[in-house]
Amino acid sequence: MDFDIIICFETHVELKTQTKLFCDCMVSYDASPNTQICPVCTGQPGALPVLNKQAVEYSIVAGIALGCRINRISRFARKNYFYPDLPKAYQISQYELPFCEDGQLEIIGDDGLPYSVGIKRIHLEEDAGKLVHSAGSLKSSAYSLIDYNRSSIPLLEIVGDHERNPLRSLSEARTYLEKMRQLLKYIGISDCLQEKGQFRCDVNISLRPKGAIDFSNRSEIKNMSSFKFMIEALEFEIKRQSRIISEGGHLPQETRLFDEVNGVTRPMRSKEDASDYRYFPDPDLMEVEIDQDMIHRIQQQLPELPDQRLKRIIQEFKVSKNDAIKLTRDKSISDFFESCAVHCKNRKKLITWILKDLFQLLNEKNLMIEKISISAKNFAQLINIISQGEITDKIGRIVLQEMFETGADPSKIIKEKDLKTIDNTNLLSAVVEEVIAENPKAIIQIREGEKKPIDFLIGQIMKKTRGKAHPQKARELICQKI
Numbered sequence: 174m175d176f177d178i179i180i181c182f183e184t185h186v187e188l189k190t191q192t193k194l195f196c197d198c199m200v201s202y203d204a205s206p207n208t209q210i211c212p213v214c215t216g217q218p219g220a221l222p223v224l225n226k227q228a229v230e231y232s233i234v235a236g237i238a239l240g241c242r243i244n245r246i247s248r249f250a251r252k253n254y255f256y257p258d259l260p261k262a263y264q265i266s267q268y269e270l271p272f273c274e275d276g277q278l279e280i281i282g283d284d285g286l287p288y289s290v291g292i293k294r295i296h297l298e299e300d301a302g303k304l305v306h307s308a309g310s311l312k313s314s315a316y317s318l319i320d321y322n323r324s325s326i327p328l329l330e331i332v333g334d335h336e337r338n339p340l341r342s343l344s345e346a347r348t349y350l351e352k353m354r355q356l357l358k359y360i361g362i363s364d365c366l367q368e369k370g371q372f373r374c375d376v377n378i379s380l381r382p383k384g385a386i387d388f389s390n391r392s393e394i395k396n397m398s399s400f401k402f403m404i405e406a407l408e409f410e411i412k413r414q415s416r417i418i419s420e421g422g423h424l425p426q427e428t429r430l431f432d433e434v435n436g437v438t439r440p441m442r443s444k445e446d447a448s449d450y451r452y453f454p455d456p457d458l459m460e461v462e463i464d465q466d467m468i469h470r471i472q473q474q475l476p477e478l479p480d481q482r483l484k485r486i487i488q489e490f491k492v493s494k495n496d497a498i499k500l501t502r503d504k505s506i507s508d509f510f511e512s513c514a515v516h517c518k519n520r521k522k523l524i525t526w527i528l529k530d531l532f533q534l535l536n537e538k539n540l541m542i543e544k545i546s547i548s549a550k551n552f553a554q555l556i557n558i559i560s561q562g563e564i565t566d567k568i569g570r571i572v573l574q575e576m577f578e579t580g581a582d583p584s585k586i587i588k589e590k591d592l593k594t595i596d597n598t599n600l601l602s603a604v605v606e607e608v609i610a611e612n613p614k615a616i617i618q619i620r621e622g623e624k625k626p627i628d629f630l631i632g633q634i635m636k637k638t639r640g641k642a643h644p645q646k647a648r649e650l651i652c653q654k655i
Contacts, residue, residue, distance in 0.1 A: 174419050175383040178411065179391075180340040180376065181333035184353055186363045187300060187371040188231045188327040194299045195222030195265065195325055202369050206305075206320040214299075214325035216261030221457050224249075228327035229272070229461060231362040232297045233471050235329060236273030238360050238478060239292055245463050247272050249455045258302035258319055266330075268452040271296035272463070278356070279480070280348045283341070290349055291337030300328040303370070323370070329362070335377065335391075343407055347400055350374065355479050359504045373398040378407060379424075380414045389418060390426040394438055397431065406431040409438055482507055490514055496524050505543045512549030519560040526556055530570060534577050546580030555583040565642075567635070568592045601634075601642060605650040608633045619655055627651055 192199060196213035212220040236243050250268040273295035282288035302324040306314035331353065333339065340346045354365045354372055365372035379391035392410055397403040410429075417424055429438040477485070483501045486492055492500070501507045510527055517523045531552070535542060555576065559569045564587060575586045587593055608630055609616060615626035630651055634642045 174415070176380040176411075176415050176418070177383060177385075177388075178341055178378065178380055179335055179388055180342075180346045180378050180407065181335045182331075182340075182346070182350065182353075183333070183375040183377070184331040184350070185300075185373050185375075186235075186329040186331065186357055186365065187369075188228050188329055189361070189363050190225055190227045190231070190327050192225060193325040194225050194228055194297070194327040198325070200326055201322065204322055206318070206322060209322040210324065214260075215321055222265065222455075224458060224461070225327060228297060229463075230467070230471065231327070232272045232295060232329055233463065233468065234360050234362055234475065235331070235357065236276065236295050237468070237472055237475055238356060239273070239276035239278055239295065239331070241273035241276035241292065241295060243273055243463060243468055244270060245465075246270060247461045247463065249458045249461075250452045251455050252298075253451045254449075256301065257317070258304050258321075258324070260302065260321060260324060264298060264301065265455055265458070266298035267296035270460075272461075277338070278349065278353060280345065280352050283344055288345070289338055290340060290345075291334030293332045293334035293337075295329060295331050298328050298330060299325040333377075343404055343411075346376070346407060347404060350400060350403070352479075355502065355504075359479050359482075360476055367398050367400075370398060374403070376403060376407065378410050378414070380411065380418060382418065389414065390424045392424070392426075392438070393428045394431055395428055395441060402431055402433055405433075405436050406438055409436060413438070479504075486511075490520055492520065492524065496528070499528055500524065503542075505541065509542050509549055509552075513553040513556070516550050516553035517556050519556060522560055523553065523556045526552075526559075526569075526573075530573055534573070538577075545577065547576050548580070551576060551580075551582055558583060558587070563587075564592055565635075601638075601646055602650055604634055604637050604642065605630075608637065609651070609655070616655055619651075 190200060193214055196211050198209045198211050198214055201209050213222055233243055247267065248270040249265055251263045252266045252268070253263045255262045271294045274293065276292035276295065277289040278292060279287050279289045300323050302319050302321040305318045305320060307316050307318075308314040340349055357363050357372070358365050363371055367373065374397050375393055375395050376397055377391045377393045379388040381388040392414070394403075394406050394410065397406060409431075414424055425443065427443050428441045430441045431438050479501055483494075483497050486501060486507065487494055487497045500510050506527070510524070513523055513527070514520060531542070534540075535545070555569060555572060558564055559566060564572065568587075571590075572583050572586050572592065575581060575590075576583060579586075612626075612630060612633065615629055618626045627648065631642075631648060
């Protein structure tokens with residue numbers, strides 16, 4: 174039996190504010206447990222919340238970037254439930270009047286065409302604390318520790334619309350999350366570091382037989398913070414749900430957890446509805462009125478979005494679409510490219526060295542590009558030096574390695590280490606004659622019309638000169654002498 178798939182995400186994003194949502198506690202991911210807390214964020218009796226204006230503005234920025242309607246009047250509500258990492262036994266969230274509604278995020282669908290995925294709402298809430306299990310998982314642990322540092326960090330929830338262009342496949346699901354994460358980083362409201370819990374999601378999935386009208390009950394898989402595990406969880410759910418439906422069984426609406434070790438989802442609880450949370454307006458917080466001046470100011474200051482930058486880089490720098498996609502995948506990479514391009518004429522070589530050689534060093538050191546000590550001007554200077562034939566690509570990689578470690582100027586490194594290309598005809602001629610004398614078989618093959626042995630001889634010349642011979646000059650001398 175073939176099935177249609179419907180996938181919707183509730184994406185949770187920790188905002189990049191200096192302080193928490195309702196108090197003055199600093200947001201710090203490196204602080205010792207339970208050191209960034211106060212009576213407000215731990216829910217002590219009599220403590221009153223005060224709303225963080227920056228968090229509200231970031232919410233509006235996200236809403237505008239995602240094409241949402243911004244509600245002029247918004248309200249906070251109490252979402253009541255008990256869990257050890259929620260110290261108040263309720264979460265301050267938004268219910269009937271969120272900040273943003275009815276948006277979309279355009280991706281490229283499986284058919285290769287643009288597809289605007291519906292976004293139902295964007296609301297602001299406080300994050301919960303963090304449980305640390307003694308044995309790594311709740312089931313196998315003798316005890317759990319609670320760190321309340323994360324409690325009340327501003328958390329933006331972006332809820333997909335299951336009725337308006339939902340996601341239809343695993344590949345579209347991954348594309349959506351990657352595009353969402355990219356956009357949120359571009360607009361500067363979150364670093365979206367998954368390893369720090371800044372970007373995570375709950376995923377809802379349901380199936381229906383091809384040709385049917387109604388979907389079966391959905392399952393919600395909680396707290397996915399890895400794209401890899403998200404795909405594995407969805408793959409398991411598709412197999413599980415399709416088997417139950419094919420056998421005529423009933424799928425209850427439920428919340429499930431993903432067992433990363435065994436690659437399966439397991440029941441957590443029956444899926445709650447809004448009534449189960451007993452929402453009511455928070456009596457300690459007034460309604461928020463978003464004036465038109467704030468909306469207009471945010472619209473005017475909205476940074477360039479990923480799709481806009483992609484089109485501009487293709488047009489302005491004559492870059493292929495494939496290369497432009499790689500360059501704009503991360504804002505810091507495209508920022509670095511544009512800063513380099515101002516000082517560099519050979520854009521094609523610049524792109525190659527960023528995407529291949531620089532990326533290799535970044536991956537080896539597990540570094541983000543904004544953390545390196547190489548300035549864009551110095552990197553561009555290195556590409557110019559290579560393009561002008563002053564050093565070979567091989568020597569260029571040696572220089573880049575030194576620049577990566579010290580941040581030094583490439584010209585200074587080349588001079589101090591005597592790495593400049595040998596293009597002096599007399600010096601190079603002696604090396605060429607030496608290589609020709611050592612490889613008589615190659616000379617015979619060249620005279621018989623073969624071309625590959627020339628490259629072999631050039632390689633031997635490079636060995637003898639430690640990569641400093643000018644390759645084109647060496648080729649010319651070989652041809653002259655043979």
